[in-house]
Amino acid sequence: MSIQIRNVTKTFGSFRALDDVSADIPTGELVALLGPSGSGKTTLLRLIAGLEDLDPGQGSIRYYEEDITGTPVRKRRVGFVFQHYALFRHMSVFENVAFGLKVLPRDKRPAKPQIKNRVHELLRLVQLDGLAGRFPSQLSGGQRQRVALARALAVEPRVLLLDEPFGALDAKVRAELRQWIRHLHEELRITSVFVTHDQDEAMEIADRVVVMSQGRIEQIGSPAEVYHTPKTAFVVNFLGQVNTFDGRANGRVIEFAGIRVDVADGRDRDGDVRVFVRPHEFELSRTANGTPGLTATILRIYAAGSVARLDLQLTDGRLITAHVPQDRFAALYASNGDRVFASPRRVHVF
């Protein structure tokens, strides 16, 4: 394990930003801290970096088994990339990247030619070798972020921490940079943690996702795990669109919206529950086919795209959304106002 976080609590005044958080970051992985604003993800990242102090006696953080709880940030050898780049405006790109090497203690500081080689090597890595003499104000947002990354990598960090690294960029640049970061990670294999509030971003490039809400960790797992087997209602809700119902559980049978379904997760429940069905987990048919299905009327069809998206109205007036692959949708021969049966293939119950 690269980073072990144990029972960490952090308060700002009376606000509890993190509440008894524990997590492990495996060596060489790219991990996303995912959550809405105020979930504590940035605070956790800053605590890992040493940019915030742990509340005294409230938990510990270890790097490679070494307790670094009291170690100041400058001695932790972390690479930190800020959302707004935080480049030194009065330094050229070259000087920015060289900064971490130039402030090393004299006995560890490389000689000038070595610093020069190392900086150019890093600038080649981030594809900015021609711009070494430019100043930050002369660069685009995407270029600035890559300079910030090269600067962080220059000190050969034990862990790389990125705070909303794509947050300040426009959509197109963000998508490119995302892919590029993933490739870079595969090349370098530095243990990396990045903060994001965008679930697509987390799902697309992370090996592992830590879903956070209100200062607590909701779930840790691979993108597929957290998406397909969410452990809490928050995780289902946060990771993509979902239809929500109130239901009643009786053993392994759940009753909601007038139908009864078996939940095959091997757990017995009793009493009031929340039932979640993702839009693509509905099977639509024109006639009742024996499986329990919700009777609904088609309100609107959005046929453009890789799946057809349908707004449906249930008999009690509630609205739900279903996604159907285009070929299946074509086979339905359905149009606005038609009646359909929507059978959940899978439900998430909490």
Place this chain on the structure above:
Amino acid sequence: MAGTVSINLASGSRAQAPATRDAPIVRWTLIAIALGFLALFLVLPLVVIFAEAFREGIGAYFASFNDPDALAAIKLTLLTAAIAVPVNVVFGVCAAWAITKFKFPGRSLLVTLIDLPFAVSPVVAGLIFVLVFGLQGWLGPWLAEHDIKVIFAVPGIVLATLFITFPFVARELIPLMEEQGTEEEQAAMTLGARGWTIFRRVTLPNIRWALLYGVILCNARAMGEFGAVSVVSGHIRGETNTLPLHVEILYNEYSFVAAFATASLLAVLAIVTLVLKSLVEYRVRRQIARAAIGEESS
């Protein structure tokens, strides 16, 4: 001169994360150095004025004001400020309006020229009026012919004070009105308002704190100006002595208690100015911040 007395926009100290926090020993050492330096150079001089003024007791202190020349100096000082402040308010508002609501060639040169009196030594400021209005000056012979006295008389004192306090109001208004832009005035125009109404109903409420701020600074300088006034006044007791000049005369005559008693009046004026300034500064800061936010969200 840019930055001279403009509004102090620095806000309070910020929350400190470990990487931007200094060790307690460093923190307290620096605080001690800063406070020691300020005590030595600012607090002690202030305290010494009152200590010297009351050296011979409260009776002697108040006796210092029981002097027709002192009263005449107070009157002249008030008169000078009563002319210089309103005139410079009118000018300051006009200049800020022209500079911030319109774009025209030479605009930034005009801003620099308005700052010019800050750059000029007060003594030079006094001298230029002597060269224009003095006996040997351009207008000297003509003025003498018509028996008009400007230099070594009240008009000269007022002119020199106008010059010295010239930029104060304008330079407080220009940054604020620049930030506020012209949208509100344009909106008022589309609603049918005319020039003076737009200014009174739309612009003035938006700039009133900055205007007050400029007035406070302008007034303090008008009442306290020494160098420029000294050159043009002629130091005629009871006639062309302002309070600061009266302080000088008393001091040079070794009437120290009276000199410091008179100085204490001006020191109180300075303290009142600082208090008002701090109170108004907060309002102006809020207004500029609001204007900046308004711009961003629009």
Place this chain on the structure above:
Amino acid sequence: MATIARSNPFKRRPGRIPGFGLTLGITLSYLSLIVLIPLLGLFIKTAELTWSEFWGTITDARVLASFKLSLGGSLIAALVNLVFGFIVAWVLVRYSFPGRKIVDALVDLPFAMPTAVSGIALTALYAQNGWLGGPLEGVGIKAAFSRMGVIIALIFIGLPFVVRTLQPALADLEAEIEEAAASLGANRIQTLRRVIIPAVLPAVLTGFALAFARAVGEYGSVVFISGNMPMRTEITPLLIITKLEQFDYAGATAIAVVLLVFSFIMLLSINILQLWSTARSR
């Protein structure tokens, strides 16, 4: 034609904010009357001098000594203010301590206090029998009525310029750049030297230039404490007044022109510094 009309800002058009002609007219007339024409008068008066007269006046030993004192003393005072002003600004922006707001307001005292009052107060304080002058005399330092006195007064007068220019610059400094420096391994001294000071350098230089320029022209706070001994503690502005009192208008004018040209150069440098600083903060 239409495009020409549009590009002419002086043309009155419907739909524009009113009052341009009136306000600009008042501004320019008043500016000319009170500032520009009298200043012009100074140069015209100088033009009445021949070059050798002018040169002779300003290279007179007593005048040169005053230049040396005014420039040298102002330079030393501005340097002292640079160091202590930085510390004061840093403390006011970064730390919280009881009374911070009062201390912050007090920094403007030299602006608000009439210079004559500051002058006699500093003299009383640093004279032989003064609270500070006594002890200093004890260790062999003559503070008032010496060059040291001139410098003390100029430090007093220049302090707010440095502090008030630096405060906003330090407050605007993003915490992230210090955090970035720390994450790259820099200690506080390295961060200060390599990141913070270069980032606020335009403000540092501007504050220095403002304090320096103000000090060179300063009169009221200096004349009491300096002792005004020709060749030793006589500042240039005082020399102008002395010449005037001796009805040597030409001499006063010549010296004033030198001071004024110096002011213009400082004003220009300060404007260039500010352009530099806005260009960098983009």
